[in-house]
Amino acid sequence: MSNVRGHISEIHILRAIACLLVLFVHVSATFYYQQGQQFNDLTFFINQISRFGTPMFALISGFLLFYQARFKRFDFSRFVSSRFTKIGLPFLFWSIFYLLFMFVAEGVNPLEVGEKQFLVNFTFGNSFYHLYFMSIVFQFYLLFPLLQLVRSKKSWAVLLGISILINVYSLKVFSPGEVGGLLGDILGQRAFLPNWIYFFIFGGFLAYYWEPLSSFAKRYKGLLGVAVILITLAAVWEYKVMGSIASNRVTNIINIPIITLFIIGVGSNITRLKWTNMFMSKIGALSMAIYLAHPFVLYCFQEVAPQYIWKTSLFPVIYLIILLGTILMVKAIQLLPWNQYILTVPKIKTQQRIQQSKYSMNS
Template sequence: MSNTREHISEIHMLRAIGCLFVVAVHVSGSFYYAHGEKFNEITLFINQISRFGTSMFALISGFLLFYQTRFKGFNLNRFVKSRFTKIGLPFLFWSVFYSLFTYFVLGVNPLVSGEMQFLTNFIFGNAYYHLYFMSIVFQFYLLFPLLQVFKSKMIWPVLLVCSVFINYYFVKSFNPGLFEGILGNILNQRAFLPSWIFYFIFGGFLAYFWEPLYAFSKKYKYLLGIAVLIITAVAVREYKTVGSTPSNRVTNMINIPIITLFVIGIGAQIQNVKWLNSFFTRIGTLSMAIYLVHPFVLYSFIQIAPDFVWKTSLFPFVFGAILLGSIAIVKVMQLLPLNHYILTVPGAKKQQMNHLPGKPATMRINSNLQ
């Protein structure tokens, strides 16, 4: 078994996949604009299938918090200090950075709609198009202490079912237009937590039922692989039928758990391929930092890239350039003093672990990244 209470290698894999998906969404979006605001079959497929990424990040954020408190307990002061340092300060820094970037580079005044609208946009992660996820996570942090009353495993299936209905209602049925003023503005935000709550709760469900779900994933990994192919085909039919779909579309409440269990199921096979395991570990460790910096890297690339690079056949090259450029920026920023206040990157600790017979030894890596 490739996990301990300190480290679960499959979570690095999931985090890496989520990161790669998010970058792919934005890179494919650049091809959309480069082609006269049109997708072709390939770039549309990449853009839509990659929209699994944000929901996967939400699930992982929930899992890591609940898994940690399941074994170590919950301390409110420690929780507030940890989350403020690891998420709050980076969110604040990058919101300010992208607000200034928008004003001085893009020539758009963030205050043009008034101070109250600017404040609302800032809080809900609208300083730039990707920061809304950080706002969602922060809202979940406000809810998380209240969820500590649900420590019994038996209550978690009930919470999961409730979260399905809440998430479905706020995505499909809720009409924020019925509310006016600042309340209506808040309820209309894509970063409004109830529209994402299922993924955090499923993360908690996975944390409390990790052992049986881990065993299930290993036993039925081939069936889960077939299920992933099916949901991919259904997702293609979905966007071909209804058009572009958001990252929190209701079908993702089926898609994301299946993908998650499948990745857990094939985790050992990935670990056996050293270069692939190393790649996923590196991307997983840097995933949130890559998430924060990659839009700036992408914008810079667009400004200097010649027109011919936007051929669809060169998508892998552009994607690789953005990914490597983001990693390079992160590595440079890690040389700065106090960089841990602006980048969310866990420290790595190599320690010898108990090596179970027939199982590969793994490296313990601090998994406190949300």
């Protein structure tokens, strides 16, 4: 599956699964509000187990950057231009879009909190509930020019250990409330990079150890599958004891690598069937676009759907409506001029194109 450098099918599968999980979180959260602000056993299970999706997105963002850095000379100006186009401009567009939309639809004035607080909220992706992740990625891009200088595998093992310490300290020890003022508010943001740094660094670690780790994943996918089942059971115990838990919780430092390796291990099984391969490729390619647009579709559906439709038994139907509705919205936006500044949709080589490329190099 991964014979062509730069084209790794397993990563597109990870993208697709991460996207679908994030959608599960937000659809189940909508059921919470539509069912009297309470979860039942099924919707709470879906909401909590699906929270593996966001750290997987972070891992993928790190992996793609560092995997390219292994084989290509770093061009700072090209990097800045590319990231600003693919992440910066879509972040600006959707932040402004959702602020204007909520002002029109709900009368929410984001400037009521004051100019300084507004700038903090905007910068850290608080314009709408899902945009914090875009802010995290953008912060990571500020750090990447320095990190891409780390090229040896041993250095990456050390860096991974350091990132664990930073992440745990930020989540469990550091108290931003003790700082106070605007700085304390910045340090306490959900999108503050140290709260997520481990997942990006693990993405880089995976990029530099890709060959042995992917080989390990495929060889021991059965054992990894058992581990994923145990992780799921442990996660159920965790949220039942502690209540709702965050996507970047400390236990995910262990959970996410195991889940990721399992998905890599079964990647060939997923793509063996034509329809699953096509589905995962399409969702993987549109994953970031779906991430940006789906809250708007979900909000509009929530406003027009009758109350009686919010039955737990209809969860799969509503989930499918939101997914398909978002894809249609994305496809419509792609018809607009300059749509590449609104949505990030990577080009994915098909197997036929890969074979043609290999043939042309060999001829």
